[in-house]
Amino acid sequence: MDFWLYDFMRQAFLIGVIASIICGIIGSYVVVNRIVFISGSISHTAYGGIGLGYYLGFSPIIGATIFSLIAAIIIGMIGQRAEQRPDTVIGITWAVGMALGAIFVKLSPGYTADLMSYLFGNILTVPRMEMWYIFILSAIILGVVFTLYEDFRAVSFDEEFARVQGLPTSILNLILLCLVALTVVILIRIVGIILVIALLTIPAAIAIQCTSKLHIMMGISIILGICFTTGGLIISFFLDLPSGAVIIMVAALTFILAVGGNCIFSKYRAPRPGYKQNAKIKSRP
């Protein structure tokens, strides 16, 4: 247990737990809404903001927040109009964000050493200020989800019905995408821009197989997320490997095991020819 002695490790565990809570909640909405690639686009667009932060000399994480929020609003607004294909807009936003990032980084004076930590994450080197920033974003996300839980669920399940019931569905969708953007900003520090979608969706994708209730799905996702970040962190500490990548590998292996296990289990459970479905019920004459 000597990793517990290091201050940076304790802080990393704390951030991992907070991020897992947010990730489990928002990730569940992402998975049930099937907006995994919208989330991918939002997170990659954040790279433009990180580049801009370097170039103009303010905190890259603030730049990431601004850019991912803009991406969320663009995708949300255009996705609601039928004239454009949403997938095209998602792809273009994705690429433009990365391109802007590359240009800004090249223009930036000096050495941009920790750029890799934004691309692949480094939970061990989060500055104190950024840690507080993550906590504030988490509190905002939790507050919004707590107030709008039922509304989000209704819009995710059957948007047309929600609209007939008088819910402002366009605004709700936009708010949800903005929450995804803020979640992405939190996760960038942990697993990096490129790996965000995996951490956002793997816990929820496993959890959806276990339950038919959204809040239980969120609960399972949170627990899984905590296991993945904590487990990945410990493994990366002992093997001296990049923490973000190890966290994703732990999550992915669990996902493969869960899917595989589910296949075998359902095969075992499935009725076979000759199997009496209602063996206990006496057939009526």
Add this chain to the structure above:
Amino acid sequence: MSISSRNNIVIQIKNLWVSLKDRIILEDINLTVWDGDFLGIIGPNGGGKTTLLRVILGLVKPMQGSVQVLGEQVHKTGKHIAYVPQHAHFDQDFPINVWDMVLMGRLGQRRGRFYSREDQAAVKSILLELEIDALGKRQVGKLSGGERQRVLLARALVSRPRILLMDEPTNNIDSQFEARFYDILKKLSQEMTLVLVSHDLTAISRHVNKWACLNRKIVVGGKNDITPEIIAEVYQCSVNRIMHDQFRHIVAAPKGEVFR
């Protein structure tokens, strides 16, 4: 609904034109539905039946004309109007059970952000009424077609609406439940205004007190107009897509209200 309010207009459509993707779907529609009416809408595929319902619900914006529901513009009427869609647009894998789905019918009525005990009680009673209380804990993706149709009806009715719109609700229902379904509708017609889109002419003629044939334009008739000849005529209209102008004079009998 008391008898005195039976003379109120609940849906009034005047001079309505709707186009979708540069195609005219509805042309100069005039329709008045009174409180307590049971209106059946028939017509060929692509004739605009579903679009008309969606306009009444405020889901489609008209190109021209006015639609008033309960004396107000459509977008404010959410609480009083309910809808049973032809195709349920939800994801089969969505983690939600029947109980929670029906509870969503109370979205417009809930006080505060969450559902109250009153909302839960309303769900319980509607599930019992439609004899699907055993399905409560079932995940909605695992329902059969007929079960899903009943759940959709329950979700629409749980808000105790004043107007119920139904789009081909008997499509996936077996004949045994279909008879039961029309019994339920008969009972509901005492309490609320019903609008039923259907291919099933026999059902329309037996239960409704007013009908409309829709094929871009609309022809409206009263209960007494529904004679076998007219049914045959209308059925032809729906099968062979004869333009309405051809049979307009048939229904333009003194008894019928023809809005054109």
